[in-house]
Amino acid sequence: MSENKNVICSSCGEVVPPNSKFCNSCGARLTGGEKTAPVKQNRNNAGAKNGAEFQQSSQPKQISKTQLIYLIVGLVVVGVVLLLSTGILNSDPHPAVAEQQSGTEQQGGDNKLAAIQEINAQEDLVKNNPDKPEYLLTLAHMLNDNGFYQRAIDKYQQYLKIKPKEADVIVDMGVCYYQLGKFQDALANFKKGIELNPKHQIAHMNMGVVYNYGMNNKAEAIKWWKKTVALDSTSDVGKRAQEFLNQNK
Numbered sequence: 154m155s156e157n158k159n160v161i162c163s164s165c166g167e168v169v170p171p172n173s174k175f176c177n178s179c180g181a182r183l184t185g186g187e188k189t190a191p192v193k194q195n196r197n198n199a200g201a202k203n204g205a206e207f208q209q210s211s212q213p214k215q216i217s218k219t220q221l222i223y224l225i226v227g228l229v230v231v232g233v234v235l236l237l238s239t240g241i242l243n244s245d246p247h248p249a250v251a252e253q254q255s256g257t258e259q260q261g262g263d264n265k266l267a268a269i270q271e272i273n274a275q276e277d278l279v280k281n282n283p284d285k286p287e288y289l290l291t292l293a294h295m296l297n298d299n300g301f302y303q304r305a306i307d308k309y310q311q312y313l314k315i316k317p318k319e320a321d322v323i324v325d326m327g328v329c330y331y332q333l334g335k336f337q338d339a340l341a342n343f344k345k346g347i348e349l350n351p352k353h354q355i356a357h358m359n360m361g362v363v364y365n366y367g368m369n370n371k372a373e374a375i376k377w378w379k380k381t382v383a384l385d386s387t388s389d390v391g392k393r394a395q396e397f398l399n400q401n402k
Contacts, residue, residue: 297325302333313326330342354390361381
């Protein structure tokens with residue numbers, strides 16, 4: 154009796170039964186020119202392995218290039234999912250500092266155009282009423298709340314030329330500097346706000362935020378947060394400062 158021949162897939166090296174048109178492992182089409190391997194006869198009773206199974210178990214299984222690419226892509230996807238679940242990829246490098254109530258809120262994407270239109274209208278109002286600095290201050294707050302930090306700083310500075318001793322305005326300008334990553338300028342503004350108003354709780358808390366999250370100086374930050382709590386532990390700002398203390402023990 155002539156010896157039957159298994160076929161060895163040229164793509165992945167898997168042994169395929171005779172007369173197969175496709176590789177059972179990688180799915181590659183068999184052309185008929187592949188190398189062959191002898192089929193072991195089944196010399197045992199029920200339960201013995203057939204020739205193909207014996208041949209597969211006796212030789213190390215090879216991985217095709219396609220299978221390797223799928224494996225690498227799968228590992229990358231799993232890694233990204235794990236990073237997102239732990240909050241590493243979407244963490245905010247600059248935790249929010251506190252501002253005074255400006256009367257406006259930062260606009261979402263859908264309302265951005267409307268916010269810009271309101272800003273433009275406010276700019277016209279300021280231009281037509283140079284004797285009303287309160288319009289200028291409102292414009293500065295609107296720019297700040299909508300992320301136009303440098304433009305907001307310019308308007309705050311114009312306002313402070315008219316009313317230079319308003320601690321709240323100086324502190325809000327410090328917030329803009331912080332958002333721009335200008336930490337020394339932010340500290341200078343918060344310190345000036347405290348000089349004008351030694352009980353300015355928001356300025357105290359923001360000092361801690363800049364020292365810790367902007368300048369990696371936890372010891373100095375803790376000092377300022379403790380001062381913030383000492384001013385009033387029951388206020389929202391005092392409670393927030395206590396949260397920072399708890400998180401940075």
